[in-house]
Amino acid sequence: MITYIGLENIISPLGITAEENFNQIKQGNTSINYHRGIGFGHENIFLSKLKNTPSFYELLSQCLQAVIKGTEDELILSKDTIVIISTTKADIKENITTPIIAAIKKLTKEFQLQQQPIVISNACISGVLAMNTANNFIKAGIYKNAFVIGADVVSDFVLYGFQSLYAISDKPCQPFDKNRTGISLGEGAGGVFMSSDKNVFKSTCFEFVEGTSSNDVNHISGPSRTGEGLVRTVNNSLALAQLKPSAIDFISAHGTGTSFNDEMEAIAFSRLGMNTIPLNSLKGYFGHTLGAAGLIETAICLQSLRNNLLIKTLGFEEDGASEKINITTRNITTEVTTILKTASGFGGCNASAIIRKLK
């Protein structure tokens, strides 16, 4: 059984389609801006914010609608179709006691979903985990189709929280750079469609080969110093896919721009023997969109496959980790076949997924 993936969508300040977003970042444009006085203690903050401040529900429903357009109309109404949502704090701005369920009930009703959506809230790996879950259900024959949508909005709650951890960058974030000082938050949505049937995609689709997750059993808010969890999940995904590390053409890493996270990733990819494979972080373009990040970044990966173009790591200038890895410093036009997407998050969680062009 093969799981196919495609119909990617991104809603960010850079655009409302994956193509628009890809074209913007291709030109080096970022959605991270300076916002005066919006932080705790009226601190000035760099982050990526949508102009019309949509609610979590609006983002989710707009993104799902966009992905649905690329398939046959009746698929969303099928009992064989599952909607999988990924988010961290959902509607925390408006509804702190039930931030998720109210929006999901509304979505179920509005789109007349036949199956209860599955909502994954697993920190910053939620998006990759959501695709892995879709793949697992499809390969097991439990569902034929999955709409996988991730969304998160910027809120005082999350911004103040990261400020309290001293994890917000005082410049636009600089993933993997020597002078990185933290994250820039972002908001938006990303979505993909996955199916066991390639004929229901109205455009070119790809193979979602395998995906796994692993905990690094180190600390709830500090990444492992050895990258153990990331090493394990990548090894597990490669093993299930029956691929060697050298089969990977490109790595779309997590790269938040915090000192410890990026160091951990560099160590992990080095241990994996993947330090010469071109690798990027997209956080410099979109900020860290938390529950949406895995899907937004995977959507860009699919665009890279379509265009044979690897995107440079915006904000990165000088190596800043103890292990040397091959971080993209310019856009690279090259034949790309197989991509590894990774994510790591609080709670020690790590996830990976392998996507490739159809043979």
Added chain:
Amino acid sequence: MNYITTYCHITLNNCYVNGKLTHSFNSNSIDDFTKEFYKSLILEYPKFHKMDRLAKTAFLGTEVLKKECPEILNYKDDEIAILFSNNNSSALTDVNFQTSYQNGGVPSPSLFVYTLPNILIGEIAIRNKWYGENMFTVAEHFDAEYFVNYCNVLLHKNAAAALCGWLTIDDNKIEAFLFFVTKKDFNELNLPLESKQLIELYTKN
């Protein structure tokens, strides 16, 4: 065929393992209850005291299940998947964190790290050195079909066992239901992993 090898229910002041009352306390609050419960298990794990109520409850439930089914400790460190679920994410800690920065206070970093529900999975993974699959899901009601389907999928793929749990906690109420799923029926409870069976166990106490 996969089995529900052992299960437990935790409510305020009581813990039932495989349907039998095993721990009972007379505390007046959730915090006193989890403290008493922790003391009674003689664990010497000081990190416990830093956890929020959600993580404490999940931690205690897991310890009780391990005692009842020690065979779980024989699995390789990455063979145990951890799947938890509830209907309100980390709402209780979210409200506490919000309170920390309102009315002239400053945001509390120690509360903020618990405003993600999967932190409780991290706590259990760290405690037991379990490197396996992790997933926290949010659902309106206990979704037996999800647990059955996803355990079957993972036990067929890269896991040999799963620790599962549904837990909701508010100011004065705990509702926790935890269970181990394994391929071998260690405790011979003869409870095959099926939706009907799981719903029956869930509603038992």
